[in-house]
Amino acid sequence: MWGGRFSAGPSAIMAEINASIGFDKRLYREDIEGSKAHATMLAQQSIITDADLKAIISGLDQIKGEIERGEMHYDNSLEDIHMHIEARLRELIGDAGARLHTARSRNDQVATDFRLWCRRAIDQLDGLYDGLLKSIVDQAEVYADWVMPGFTHLQTAQPVTLGHHLMAYFEMFKRDRSRLSDCRKRLNENPLGAAALAGTGFTIDRHMTANLLGFDNPMANSLDAVSARDFAIELLSCLSISAVHLSRLADEIVLWASAAFGFLTLSDSFSTGSSIMPQKRNPDAAELIRAKVGRIMGAQNGLMVVMKGLPLAYSKDMQEDKEPVFKAVDDFELCLSAMTGMMNDLKPNKTAMAEAARHAFSTATDLADWLVRELNLPFRDAHHVTGAIVKEAETQGLELKDLPLEAMQAVEPRITKDIYNVLSVDASVNSRISFGGTAPANVLDAVKRAKEQLA
Numbered sequence: 001m002w003g004g005r006f007s008a009g010p011s012a013i014m015a016e017i018n019a020s021i022g023f024d025k026r027l028y029r030e031d032i033e034g035s036k037a038h039a040t041m042l043a044q045q046s047i048i049t050d051a052d053l054k055a056i057i058s059g060l061d062q063i064k065g066e067i068e069r070g071e072m073h074y075d076n077s078l079e080d081i082h083m084h085i086e087a088r089l090r091e092l093i094g095d096a097g098a099r100l101h102t103a104r105s106r107n108d109q110v111a112t113d114f115r116l117w118c119r120r121a122i123d124q125l126d127g128l129y130d131g132l133l134k135s136i137v138d139q140a141e142v143y144a145d146w147v148m149p150g151f152t153h154l155q156t157a158q159p160v161t162l163g164h165h166l167m168a169y170f171e172m173f174k175r176d177r178s179r180l181s182d183c184r185k186r187l188n189e190n191p192l193g194a195a196a197l198a199g200t201g202f203t204i205d206r207h208m209t210a211n212l213l214g215f216d217n218p219m220a221n222s223l224d225a226v227s228a229r230d231f232a233i234e235l236l237s238c239l240s241i242s243a244v245h246l247s248r249l250a251d252e253i254v255l256w257a258s259a260a261f262g263f264l265t266l267s268d269s270f271s272t273g274s275s276i277m278p279q280k281r282n283p284d285a286a287e288l289i290r291a292k293v294g295r296i297m298g299a300q301n302g303l304m305v306v307m308k309g310l311p312l313a314y315s316k317d318m319q320e321d322k323e324p325v326f327k328a329v330d331d332f333e334l335c336l337s338a339m340t341g342m343m344n345d346l347k348p349n350k351t352a353m354a355e356a357a358r359h360a361f362s363t364a365t366d367l368a369d370w371l372v373r374e375l376n377l378p379f380r381d382a383h384h385v386t387g388a389i390v391k392e393a394e395t396q397g398l399e400l401k402d403l404p405l406e407a408m409q410a411v412e413p414r415i416t417k418d419i420y421n422v423l424s425v426d427a428s429v430n431s432r433i434s435f436g437g438t439a440p441a442n443v444l445d446a447v448k449r450a451k452e453q454l455a
Helices: 012-018 021-044 050-068 081-093 095-101 106-142 162-187 206-212 222-227 230-256 284-307 316-345 350-357 364-375 379-396 405-409 417-422 425-431 440-454
Strands: 147-152 155-161
Touching: 021 050, 021 081, 021 095, 021 106, 021 206, 021 316, 050 081, 050 095, 081 095, 081 106, 106 162, 106 222, 106 230, 106 316, 106 440, 147 162, 147 350, 147 425, 155 162, 155 350, 155 425, 162 230, 162 440, 230 284, 230 316, 284 316, 364 379, 364 417, 364 425, 379 405, 405 417, 417 425
Parallel strands: none
Antiparallel strands: 147 155
């Protein structure tokens, strides 16, 4: 493959470490697509003949079929998918196949293929995000007024609604989807035609190949075109951020499905049993989503370490760019699909959530707000009064709504029986009407906006 420069072939160890066909064969579609565009441009520029172009296109179509039928024989001596396709093309059509590589290097070829692959991956992920976001919105609408405890520090803080809680994740995943969209815009430039690193002396038309491949424009600098992998790092960064959000939601599913919480049940479709304890229903799908974030973040860190010390332009180190991206995208696609399935599958326990929301003095802030509104106390003074009332309720073993009026008036004499109008969890959530608040009417408005955005 290396031609006349080398008098002997590589050693077995060199061949093994040098070959990438074991993983970059996933780029066959992109490689064939890029080669068709390159050949079309070469013919348009009269660099190859129309007859050569016709033979090349026909041969590439045949090779694509062979690969998809599992008929391609892979050989480490050909190193990568690019040389496999080129060698097979020459077997099929002779010298015309050897002309395909005119005005092109494997450096700009693989950079183009990899960008096309990442672009396609983002488009596939966008569809999966759409499914997840719709499932969250649908569930939020159903549970818009189901009361549950809201937490800070994993301690009961204030009552919220389950619909409101779910819509928080809608906002997170909506941003994640937007980040990927931005990433796609930045990566959508065409390296093809940069050749090895300096461009080419042939009269090629890089704008034509960019247009044929759906790129916005050709990359402006040939050195950057073959050496840049920030698009792949950015993709992994987007996946890592979103994987963190998936992990947080998965962790809550694990907690809520436990007997200690009892907030929801997962069906057999997303649970497993125990080999020894017949009563167990384990939320393994959620746990595995929670774990895979480490692998996805590790892929990002690994690729950054590969790239951090490389001088311009191409170095063989960059062969290590594709495996972490392929694996991270595979893992992330699986996580998105599994989370969508769980969101559609989970069955909340209304009674358990509402009961939990009533405890731990969750309406204490409502009491303080009432003191500010009705008695014109400064909030810090109202906070102090409320703390004293909570302490008294705790001493008596009562919730705030059950504490006698006389006990409250012993702390602040001006308190009236109207205080009980704000001490129920339903009254609390219904009062949170500020934009972005948990009031059921707000949740339904948020759901409506979300549906319009998704439509």
